[in-house]
Amino acid sequence: MNDVFKALADPTRRAILEMLREREMTAGDIADCFTLAKPTLSGHLAVLLAADLVHRERIGTTLVYHLKLSVLEEAWLRLASTMRLGKSDPSCSTDTAPASPSR
Amino acid sequence: MNDVFKALADPTRRAILEMLREREMTAGDIADCFTLAKPTLSGHLAVLLAADLVHRERIGTTLVYHLKLSVLEEAWLRLASTMRLGKSDPSCSTDTAPASPSR
DNA sequence: TGTTTATTTTGGTAATTTGCTAAATAGCGA
DNA sequence: TCGCTATTTAGCAAATTACCAAAATAAACA
Numbered sequence: 001m002n003d004v005f006k007a008l009a010d011p012t013r014r015a016i017l018e019m020l021r022e023r024e025m026t027a028g029d030i031a032d033c034f035t036l037a038k039p040t041l042s043g044h045l046a047v048l049l050a051a052d053l054v055h056r057e058r059i060g061t062t063l064v065y066h067l068k069l070s071v072l073e074e075a076w077l078r079l080a081s082t083m084r085l086g087k088s089d090p091s092c093s094t095d096t097a098p099a100s101p102s103r
Numbered sequence: 104m105n106d107v108f109k110a111l112a113d114p115t116r117r118a119i120l121e122m123l124r125e126r127e128m129t130a131g132d133i134a135d136c137f138t139l140a141k142p143t144l145s146g147h148l149a150v151l152l153a154a155d156l157v158h159r160e161r162i163g164t165t166l167v168y169h170l171k172l173s174v175l176e177e178a179w180l181r182l183a184s185t186m187r188l189g190k191s192d193p194s195c196s197t198d199t200a201p202a203s204p205s206r
Numbered sequence: 207t208g209t210t211t212a213t214t215t216t217g218g219t220a221a222t223t224t225g226c227t228a229a230a231t232a233g234c235g236a
Numbered sequence: 237t238c239g240c241t242a243t244t245t246a247g248c249a250a251a252t253t254a255c256c257a258a259a260a261t262a263a264a265c266a
Contacts, residue, residue, distance in 0.1 A: 009112035
C-alpha cells in the first residue's frame with residue numbers, strides 16, 4: 001500500500017506504467033524510451049516490482065515486464081474508501097508513529 | 104499532478120488527509136494526533152498545501168485546514184484515464200527527461 | 207568452453223526528504 | 237505596548253533516493 005504510493009511518486013515510474021498499460025515490454029525496450037542509463041531504469045523497475053505493480057518473466061535472455069493493473073486499482077480503492085465512505089469521527093486514531101519516543 | 108503523488112507518498116500525510124476527510128481541523132488539532140513535533144507537522148501541511156490537496160484559512164490565531172477532495176479525485180482520474188482508456192501505442196513518447204545530455 | 211547479448215548488481219556521489227530544536231511571526235487581549 | 241497562544245520559518249543532522257560507470261550474472265549459441 002505504502003509501496004504503491006511511493007512508486008507512483010516518481011514521474012519516470014509513472015511513465016513506465018503508462019507505457020506498460022497496453023503492451024508488455026522488455027527492460028531494454030523500456031530503457032530505450034528514456035534518456036536515463038539502463039541501470040537507472042533497472043532500479044525504477046525494481047521499485048515497481050517491489051510495489052507489485054508489475055510482473056516480470058524471463059524469456060531467454062530478456063526480461064519482459066507487464067503491468068498489474070489490479071494492484072493499482074486496489075490501492076486507489078483503499079484510499080478512496082478511507083477517504084469518502086469512512087465511518088465516523090477522525091479524532092486521533094490514525095497516527096502512523098504511535099507513542100514511541102524513539103529519537 | 105506530480106506534487107499530488109509526491110504528497111501521497113508519505114503515510115503521515117495520507118493520515119492527515121484521512122482525518123481531514125470529514126471535519127476541518129486546526130494545525131494544533133492535527134499535531135495533537137501525532138507524536139511528531141509541531142514544526143514537522145507544519146512541514147507536512149506545507150507539502151499538502153503546495154499540492155493543493157488542502158486549503159487553509161486563518162481564524163484569529165489559528166489556521167484551519169480542510170481537504171480539497173476534488174483535487175485528489177482529479178489526480179486519480181488523470182492517472183486512470185491515461186492508464187486504461189489511453190488512445191494508442193506507447194512507443195516512446197512519454198519520456199520525462201527528453202534528449203538533453205545535461206549530466 | 208568461450209563469446210555475445212540482455213539485464214541487474216555494486217559502489218559511489220549529489221540531491222531530496224524527514225525529523226528535530228530554537229527562533230521568528232501573527233493575532234489577541236490586558 | 238507587553239505578554240500569551242498558535243503556528244511557521246530557519247538551520248541542521250540523518251536517512252533515503254536517483255543517478256551513473258563498471259563489474260557481475262544469465263541465457264543462448266558457436
